[in-house]
Amino acid sequence: MITNTTTIRLEIEKGIRQRGHSLSSFGKLAGINRGIISGILNGNPPKSISIRQLDLMAEALGHEEGWMYEYYVDECFINEKADWRRIKAFLLRC
Numbered sequence: 001m002i003t004n005t006t007t008i009r010l011e012i013e014k015g016i017r018q019r020g021h022s023l024s025s026f027g028k029l030a031g032i033n034r035g036i037i038s039g040i041l042n043g044n045p046p047k048s049i050s051i052r053q054l055d056l057m058a059e060a061l062g063h064e065e066g067w068m069y070e071y072y073v074d075e076c077f078i079n080e081k082a083d084w085r086r087i088k089a090f091l092l093r094c
Contacts, residue, residue: 006071007071007075008049008054008068008071008072008075009040009041009046011068011071012040012041012057013041015061015062016061019061023037023038023041026057026060029060030056030057030059030060031056031060032053032056032057036053037057040053048076048086049072049075049076050086050089051072051086051090051093052089054067054068054069054072055093065093066093066094069090069093069094073090076090
């Protein structure tokens, strides 16, 4: 269940734990370097998530493309400095 305190990072972490993955095994499954995933989940400040990375992680967690897009807007455009590349990629996906 997704609540109003849900964040993309929390949902990804929860999915990784539920499936028994390490960051390394999840990175291999998603096709994303383990260091990038670590930076996204554990960085201070967290590394920005590209829409492509979000789609890859969604697929690896058994979700369809577009999973968490509603949160992507809030987390990646409002709370972080948005650049045109991120906005363009997101708009093209939608």
